[in-house]
Amino acid sequence: MDKTADRAELRLREEGWRHDPADGFIAHVGGLWRRGASFGLLATPHLVNRNGYVHGGMLMTFVDRAFGETSRVAAGAARGATVSLTHQFMAPMRIGSFAELDPKVVRLTGRMAFLEGTVICEGVPVVSAQGVWRLTHSTDTPPPTGRATRG
Incomplete structure (x- = not known):
């Protein structure tokens, strides 16, 4: 990692953020930052798109x-899966910058969570999003395997 990224990480840690490297795909893209219920994204060079900004997919x-x-924490669910997620891109995010997201649970049922939030970078809205999650609690019966049957 370069010295600029090292300085940025040090500043984030001093501000109370902690790096969550996670696993799987999230680990592959570099992990995310956490502070309380807030999430952070440090735009490191490997997240660049062809235009020189953070890739929209990231x-x-x-x-x-x-x-x-x-959604999982709010519901106390063991697992969750994205049902629907929409994004409205509002401004590009520069490499080297840091963005924050404070997701808001709009509605919560026994099996579904509805969320919204805006990614903010240096005071500028970058992405606004709305999503729906299907929740699975540890007491739920796992889905059947094999062929589906008709009743």
Whole structure:
């Protein structure tokens, strides 16, 4: 990692953010930052698109992870899956910058969570998003395997 990124990470840690490297795909893209219920994205060079800004797919991944985790925690669910996620891109995010997202649970039922939020970078809205998550609690019966049957 370069010295600029090292300085940015040090500043984030001093501000109370902690890096969550996670696993799977999120680990592959560099993990995210957490502070309380807020999520953060440090725009490192490997997230660049052809125009020199953070790739839109990374911004969508950031929102997906933040909304998914927020929905599971709010519901006390063991697992969750994205049903629907829409994004409105409002401004580009520069490489080297840091963005924050505070997901809001708009509605919560026994099996579904509805969320919204806006990614803010240096005071500027970058992405606005709305999503729906299907929640699975540890007491739920797993889905059947094999062929579906008709009653």
